[in-house]
Amino acid sequence: MAKQEMREPIETGCPDPFQYMHPVMRKNFGLWKYHEHPRPGVLRHVAYSGDEIWTVKVGTQRILDVYTLRKLCDIGDEYADGYVHFTLRSNIEYMVSDGSRVEPLIKAVEDAGFIVGGTQNSVTMISHTQGWLHCDIPGTDASGVVKSMMDELIDEFKEANMPNRVHITTSCCQINCGGQGDIAINVQHTKPPKINHDLVANVCERPSVVARCPVAAIRPALVNGKPSLEVDEKKCICCGACYPPCPPMQINDAEHSKLAIWVGGNHSNARGKPTFQKLVAAGIPNNPPRWPEATAIVKRILQAYKEGARDWERINEWIERIGWPRFFEQVELPFTKYHIDNWRGARASLNASAHIRF
Amino acid sequence: MAIEKHDTPMLDQLEEGPWPSFISGFKRLRDQHPNERINAVANDLLGQLEHSYETRKGYWKGGTVSVYGYGGGIIPRFSEVGDAFPASKEFHTLRVQPPAGNHYSTKMLRQLADDWEKYGSGLVTFHGQTGNIMFIGADTKSTQHFFDVINDYGWDLGGAGPCVRTAMSCVGAARCEMSCTNEQKAHRLLVNNFTDDVHRPALPYKFKFKVSGCPNDCQNAVERADMAIIGTWRDDMKVDQAEVKNYVQSKGRQYLIDNVVTRCPTNALSLKDDDTLEVNNKDCVRCMHCLNVMPKALHPGDDKGVTILIGGKRTLKIGDLMGTVVVPFKKLESEEDWESLVEMAEEIIDFWAENALEHERCGEMIERIGLVNFLEGIGIEPEPNMVNSPRQSSYVRMDEWDDAAEAWFERQAEAAK
Ligand code: HEM
Ligand code: SF4
Ligand code: SF4
Ligand code: SF4
Ligand code: SF4
Numbered sequence: 001m002a003k004q005e006m007r008e009p010i011e012t013g014c015p016d017p018f019q020y021m022h023p024v025m026r027k028n029f030g031l032w033k034y035h036e037h038p039r040p041g042v043l044r045h046v047a048y049s050g051d052e053i054w055t056v057k058v059g060t061q062r063i064l065d066v067y068t069l070r071k072l073c074d075i076g077d078e079y080a081d082g083y084v085h086f087t088l089r090s091n092i093e094y095m096v097s098d099g100s101r102v103e104p105l106i107k108a109v110e111d112a113g114f115i116v117g118g119t120q121n122s123v124t125m126i127s128h129t130q131g132w133l134h135c136d137i138p139g140t141d142a143s144g145v146v147k148s149m150m151d152e153l154i155d156e157f158k159e160a161n162m163p164n165r166v167h168i169t170t171s172c173c174q175i176n177c178g179g180q181g182d183i184a185i186n187v188q189h190t191k192p193p194k195i196n197h198d199l200v201a202n203v204c205e206r207p208s209v210v211a212r213c214p215v216a217a218i219r220p221a222l223v224n225g226k227p228s229l230e231v232d233e234k235k236c237i238c239c240g241a242c243y244p245p246c247p248p249m250q251i252n253d254a255e256h257s258k259l260a261i262w263v264g265g266n267h268s269n270a271r272g273k274p275t276f277q278k279l280v281a282a283g284i285p286n287n288p289p290r291w292p293e294a295t296a297i298v299k300r301i302l303q304a305y306k307e308g309a310r311d312w313e314r315i316n317e318w319i320e321r322i323g324w325p326r327f328f329e330q331v332e333l334p335f336t337k338y339h340i341d342n343w344r345g346a347r348a349s350l351n352a353s354a355h356i357r358f
Numbered sequence: 359m360a361i362e363k364h365d366t367p368m369l370d371q372l373e374e375g376p377w378p379s380f381i382s383g384f385k386r387l388r389d390q391h392p393n394e395r396i397n398a399v400a401n402d403l404l405g406q407l408e409h410s411y412e413t414r415k416g417y418w419k420g421g422t423v424s425v426y427g428y429g430g431g432i433i434p435r436f437s438e439v440g441d442a443f444p445a446s447k448e449f450h451t452l453r454v455q456p457p458a459g460n461h462y463s464t465k466m467l468r469q470l471a472d473d474w475e476k477y478g479s480g481l482v483t484f485h486g487q488t489g490n491i492m493f494i495g496a497d498t499k500s501t502q503h504f505f506d507v508i509n510d511y512g513w514d515l516g517g518a519g520p521c522v523r524t525a526m527s528c529v530g531a532a533r534c535e536m537s538c539t540n541e542q543k544a545h546r547l548l549v550n551n552f553t554d555d556v557h558r559p560a561l562p563y564k565f566k567f568k569v570s571g572c573p574n575d576c577q578n579a580v581e582r583a584d585m586a587i588i589g590t591w592r593d594d595m596k597v598d599q600a601e602v603k604n605y606v607q608s609k610g611r612q613y614l615i616d617n618v619v620t621r622c623p624t625n626a627l628s629l630k631d632d633d634t635l636e637v638n639n640k641d642c643v644r645c646m647h648c649l650n651v652m653p654k655a656l657h658p659g660d661d662k663g664v665t666i667l668i669g670g671k672r673t674l675k676i677g678d679l680m681g682t683v684v685v686p687f688k689k690l691e692s693e694e695d696w697e698s699l700v701e702m703a704e705e706i707i708d709f710w711a712e713n714a715l716e717h718e719r720c721g722e723m724i725e726r727i728g729l730v731n732f733l734e735g736i737g738i739e740p741e742p743n744m745v746n747s748p749r750q751s752s753y754v755r756m757d758e759w760d761d762a763a764e765a766w767f768e769r770q771a772e773a774a775k
Contacts, residue, residue, distance in 0.1 A: 006426040007506050011557065012514045013550035014525065017457035017542055020466055021532060030531040030540065034654040045533050053533060063494070065383035066471045066480040067390070073464035073471075084467070085529060086460040086484045088577060095533075113378055129487060132410035133403075134435050134451060134494055136418045141410065143380050144372055151375030176672050177487045180581050212717065214675045241674050247419060254414035267581050269573035270647040271623050274580050276678050288411040289368040311617055312651065343677055 022083040022095045024053050040160035041116035042102055054096050056080075056105050059115040059125050059150070059157055062090040063133070063143055071112055079105040089125040089167070091118050115157060123156035123166040123302065127179065131172040137244050138172035139187035139257040140286045145170050148290040149185075149298060156302065163309035163318070166302065169265075174239050180265030182315040183301060184277050185294050187286070188260035189251050192217075192236040199248035200228040209246040218242060259284040259294050263301060264316035275316045281333050297333070304330040323357040361398055363388065364405030364443075368412065387480045395445075399479045399495060402443035409439060423450050423498050425505045428557040431515025432501055448497035449479070452505060453490035453516040455524050455549075458542035459532055460485065470508065477504035488566070489526035490516040519559035520717075522707070523566045525549035526579075530571030530589070535653060536646065537571035538589030538662040539690055544569045544699065548585075551700045555707070562714035562723075565707060572658065573646045579670070579681070584720045585703060586667040586681045593659035594639040601655035602635045618648050663689045664699075668706065668732075669721025679721040682729070684736075686743035702736070709735040739769060 018026055028047035035045045043055040060068065072092055076084050079101065080094035087093060094105055106116050118124040126149055129135065131142030149168070156162065169181035176186055200206070206229060210218045217235035221228055229249070231242075240251040251257070261284065265277030280301075284294050301315075308330065309318035319327045328335045341349045372381045381404075388400035406417055423434035433451040440447030456462075462484075470491075474482060479495025486492045496504055505515065516524030525548060528534070530541035548567045555561060568579035571589040579586035606614055611629065618635075619627045626641035627648060635655070637648075649656045666688060667681030685702070689695050706720070713735065714723040724732045733740055742748075 009425065009427045009505070009557075010509055010514070011553045012509075012512060013553045013556065014455045014514075014546050015457040015512050016546070017459045017461040017532075020457050020461040020463045021459075022461075025461075025532045030537065032531075032533060032535040032537070033657075034535050036653075045535070055533070059377070061378040061380040061383060063380040063383065063481055063483050065387050066475050066482070067386045068378075068383050069467060069471050069482065073467050076464040082464045084462050084464065085533075086456075086462070088526070088528075090484060092484070115377065127487065132407060132416045134418055134433075134449060135416065136420045136435065138416045140414070141407075144369075144411070147372050147375070147377055147379060147381075150377035154376050175674050179487060179578060179672060180678075208716070212675065239673075252415055257414070265581075267575050267578040269575060269580075269643075269645050270650055271621055271645055274575070274680060276581075276680075286414060288414065289371045312621060312647070345677070 020083065022053065022081055022085075022097075024051050024097045025083075025095065027051065028053075037120050037160075040122060040158060041106070041119055043119055044099065052097060052099065054099055054102050055085075056094045056096075056102060056109065056116060057087070057118045058092050058094065058109050059118055060090070060092060061143070061147065062125070062128065072114075075105070075108050075112060079108045087118075087125075089118075089127045091125050115154060117158040117160065120160055121162045121164050122158070122160040123153050123162060123168065125157070126150060126153075126168040126170055127181070128170045129172050129177045135172065136247075137175075137240070137252075139189065139240070139252045140172045140259065141288060142170055142172050142178075144289055145172075145185065145291050145294070148292075149295050152295050152299060153302070162302070162306055164312050164314050166305070166315065167265075167267075168298070173243075175241070175244075180267060180277050182263065182266060182277075183298055184262040184265060185298065186260055186262065187240075187257055188282055189238040189240050189253070189257050190283075191253055191256040192231050192233045192238055193240070193242060193249040193251040194253075195229060195231065196248040196250060197223045197226070197228045200246070201226045204229070204246040204248060206246075209242050209249065212241050212245055214239060214241060254286075257286055258282060259286055259291070261294065261297055261301075264314075264319055266314045266316045268314070271312070272317060272320075279339055280328075280331070282338060297331070300331045300333075325357045361388070361394075361401050363401055364408060366404050366408040369404060369408050384481070391475070391480065393475065396475065396480050398445035399449075402446040403449065403479065403495065406437060406439060406443040406446060409442070418449070423501060425502050425515065428515060430518045430521055430557060430559045433518055434498075446479070446495065449495045450498065450501050452478075452493040452496065452501060453486065453488070453518055453524065454493060454508070454513050455516045456485055456489065456491050458525075458527050458545040459529055461532065469511070470513075473504060473507050477501075477507075488516070489524045514553075515557065517556040517559070517564070520561045520563045521557075521559035521565070522549065522552040522555040522561070523564050524556070525567040525569070526577050526583075527569035528571050528576040530569075534571060536574060536589075536649060536658065538591050538658050539569075539571055539587070539664050541569045541571045541587075541589070543696065544587050544664070544690065547696055547700055548587075548703055551703070552707070561707070561711055563717050563719050565710070565720065567703070573644050573665075574650065580667055581670050581678075581680055582672065583670050583681060584668065585706065586670055587699075588665045588667065589662065590644045590665050590687065591659040591662045592687055593661035595637055595642065595649070595659050596657040597635055597637060598655050598657075599634045602652070603633050605652055605655055606633045618651050621647055623647075663687050663691075666702075669719070669724050671719045671721050675717070676722050676725060679719075679725065681721065682724075683744045684733070684738060686741065705736045739765075 169178035171178035262277035568583035670681035
C-alpha cells in the first residue's frame with residue numbers, strides 16, 4: 001500500500017478505566033471500608049458511604065472464542081449490571097450492588113458451564129502462558145495442561161477450604177512467563193540443543209546467541225566449511241535461552257523435554273517477605289493430552305498442605321515450619337543431588353547451622 | 359464450501375471433564391460460525407495443535423510484522439507446517455493495552471468481539487501474563503485493519519520486544535479497602551508517558567511497570583516488574599477496638615492470638631486483657647497480615663504513599679531477581695508528587711538505557727554495577743530501608759567515609775526541619 005493511504009496510529013496508550021467501571025465502584029473509588037467472604041466465590045465490599053458491591057468470581061477457559069465471550073456478556077447484562085473485571089489470573093468478576101441478585105447470578109453462571117470460586121483460601125485459576133497454541137519456543141502446551149489440572153482441582157477452586165490461597169502457575173519453557181507460584185509446573189529440558197547447522201548460517205545472528213548463553217557454552221565454529229555454532233555440552237545447562245534468538249538451536253525434544261515442579265513462590269508481603277519458588281520434582285513426562293503424572297504430584301502436594309498447614313500459612317511458610325525433610329517425606333518425593341543449588345548465590349540456600357530436623 | 363475437518367483425537371480428550379474447555383470453543387468457531395474464513399482458520403488451528411500434541415513440538419516461528427507507524431505490539435506467528443494447515447498459516451497476536459485495573463463494560467467487550475471476528479480468528483484472552491488483551495490469530499493484512507478500527511475508538515497496542523511494556527495495576531481503590539494509592543493513576547501516568555518507548559522498541563531490553571495498592575502485592579510487582587509501585591502508609595494503622603472485640607467474641611481469644619498476634623513478623627501486636635488490640639506502629643513493617651485477617655477492625659493509616667522497588671525479573675539470564683527498595687516512601691498527593699514520580703521513572707530508564715549491556719534487564723545491570731552506583735546515577739541518597747543488613751564484607755575502600763557521614767547528618771537535619 002502506498003504510504004499516504006496508511007492511517008496514522010493514535011497513540012493513546014492505556015485507556016481510562018473509569019468509563020468501563022461499575023458505577024458503584026466509580027462512586028466509592030478509594031472509599032472502601034471492609035470486605036467479607038460470605039461464601040466461596042463471592043466477596044462483599046462495603047464502602048464508608050454504606051454502599052455495597054457484591055462480586056462473583058468466575059473461572060473460564062481463558063482462551064475465549066467470541067461465542068463464549070458473548071455468553072459471558074449476556075450473563076453480565078441479564079444478571080449483573082453490565083460491568084466486569086478480570087483478575088490477574090484471568091478469572092472474570094461480575095459485580096452487583098444488591099445482595100439479593102447474587103444467587104440468581106451464580107445460578108446463571110453455573111448453568112452456562114462456568115465455575116464460581118477462586119476467592120481467598122481456594123486454589124484459584126492456574127495462570128498460564130501460550131504454549132503450542134501460539135508461542136514460537138514452547139516445550140509443551142499451556143492451555144491443555146491447565147485444563148487437565150483444573151478438571152482435577154475444580155473442587156479446590158469451588159470450595160475455599162485450603163489453609164490460605166494457592167496460586168499455581170505453568171510455563172512452557174524455562175524462561176517462565178508464568179512466573180512465581182505456590183506451585184509452578186515448568187518445562188525443564190534435559191539435553192543440550194541439537195544444532196541444525198544448515199540453518200544457522202542463514203537465519204542466525206551468531207554474536208547475539210553467543211551472548212545469550214548464561215554459562216558461555218556457545219562458540220562460533222565452522223561446520224562443513226560454513227559458519228555455524230558449537231555447544232560445549234559439558235557446560236550446557238539445557239536452559240534453552242539460545243533458542244529464541246536462534247531457532248536452529250533445537251532445544252525442544254519430544255522425549256527429553258520434561259516437566260519440573262517448584263513450590264513456595266509467594267509474592268505477598270503478608271507475614272514474611274516475598275519468596276521465590278524452589279525445585280521439588282523433575283523428570284516428569286511431558287505427556288499430552290492430559291499430563292496425569294504432573295497432576296498427580298500437584299495433588300499430593302496440595303493434600304499434604306491442606307492437612308498439615310495452619311490457617312493463613314502459604315505453602316512456603318508451611319514448609320519453613322515443618323522443614324524440607326518432612327516435606328519430602330509427606331509428599332513422597334525423592335531428594336536428590338539436583339535439589340542442591342549451585343547457581344550464583346547458592347550458598348545462601350545451604351544450612352549453615354546445627355539446626356537439624358529428626 | 360464444506361471444510362474437511364481434521365481429526366483431533368488427542369484434543370478431543372480435552373473436552374472431557376468439568377472445567378470449561380477451550381477446545382470446545384475452537385470447535386464452535388469451526389462448526390457454528392457463519393463466516394467461512396473463521397471456520398477454516400479454527401479447523402486448521404485445531405489441526406496444527408493436534409499435530410503438536412502428537413509430536414510434542416511447537417510449529418510456530420516468529421518474523422516481522424507491525425502496524426503502520428509502530429515497531430512493536432504484534433507477536434508475529436508463521437506456521438512451519440502451513441502447507442498442511444494453510445488457513446491458519448499466519449496467526450499473529452495483537453497485544454492490546456487494557457484499561458488500567460482491567461475494567462470493562464459488556465458493551466465494549468461486545469464491540470471488540472464484533473470487530474475481532476471481522477478480521478481475526480475469533481479467539482481472545484483477557485489477559486496475557488504481561489497484562490495485554492491478547493487477540494490471538496490474524497494474518498498480516500488483517501492485523502493492520504483490526505488495529506485501525508479499534509484504535510479509532512480508544513484502544514492502543516502494548517509493547518513487545520526491547521521496550522517499555524504494557525503496565526498492570528490491581529483493582530485497588532476501585533474496590534479494595536487495603537488500597538493506599540490511586541493505582542490507576544500511577545499506572546496510566548507512568549506507561550502513557552512512555553508511549554513512544556512502548557511502540558518503538560529501542561531500549562536494551564524490556565521494562566515493566568506494575569502497581570499494587572498495598573503490600574499484599576496482588577500484581578506480583580516485586581517479583582515481576584522492573585519498577586514496582588506498592589502502596590503503603592507511614593502513620594499509625596487505624597484500629598476499631600469495638601470490631602476487635604466483636605472478632606474476639608465470634609472467633610475466640612485463642613484464635614486471635616494464634617492467627618493474628620503471634621503471626622506478626624515483628625511482634626508488633628499485643629492483645630490486652632480487656633480484649634483491645636495494641637499496635638506498636640514503630641515496629642510494624644506494613645506486611646498486611648493483621649489487616650487481612652481482620653479487615654473490619656484494622657485499616658491503613660491516613661498518611662499514605664508508595665514504596666518503589668526496582669529490578670524485579672524472571673530467570674533469563676542471571677537468575678530470578680526480586681525488585682529491591684529504592685524509594686522507601688513517596689507521597690503521591692499533589693500534582694507535583696505525581697510529576698516527580700514520572701520524572702523518576704524517566705531518570706531510571708535513561709540511566710539504564712545508557713548503562714545496560716544489550717539484553718540486560720535493569721535488575722541485572724544493578725547486580726553488575728552495584729546498588730550504590732545505580733543510586734548515584736539516578737540521584738537518590740542511600741538509606742537503611744534499602745537493605746536487609748549493612749555489608750558483611752570488609753573488602754571495600756572507604757576513602758570518603760567522613761564526607762558520607764557528614765552528608766547523612768545534614769540530610770537528617772534537613773528532614774527534621
Ligand atoms: C521469542 C520469545 C518470546 C515469546 C514469543 C514470548 C511470549 C510471551 C507472551 C505471549 C507473554 C504474555 C504476554 C502478554 O501478556 O502480553 C510473555 C510474557 C512474559 N515473558 Fe515472554 N516471550 C518470549 C521471550 C521471553 C524472554 C526471553 C523472557 C525472559 C527474559 C520472557 C519473559 C517473560 C515474562 C517474565 C513474562 C510475564 C511477564 C509479566 O508478568 O509481566 N519472555 N511472553
Ligand atoms: S513460557 Fe516460554 S514457551 Fe511458554 S509462552 Fe512464555 S516464552 Fe513462550
Ligand atoms: S541451552 Fe542454555 S546453556 Fe545450553 S547452549 Fe543454549 S543457552 Fe547455553
Ligand atoms: S494489592 Fe492491596 S490494594 Fe491492591 S487489590 Fe491487592 S489487597 Fe487490594
Ligand atoms: S501489618 Fe504486619 S507487621 Fe504490621 S502489625 Fe500487622 S501483622 Fe504486624
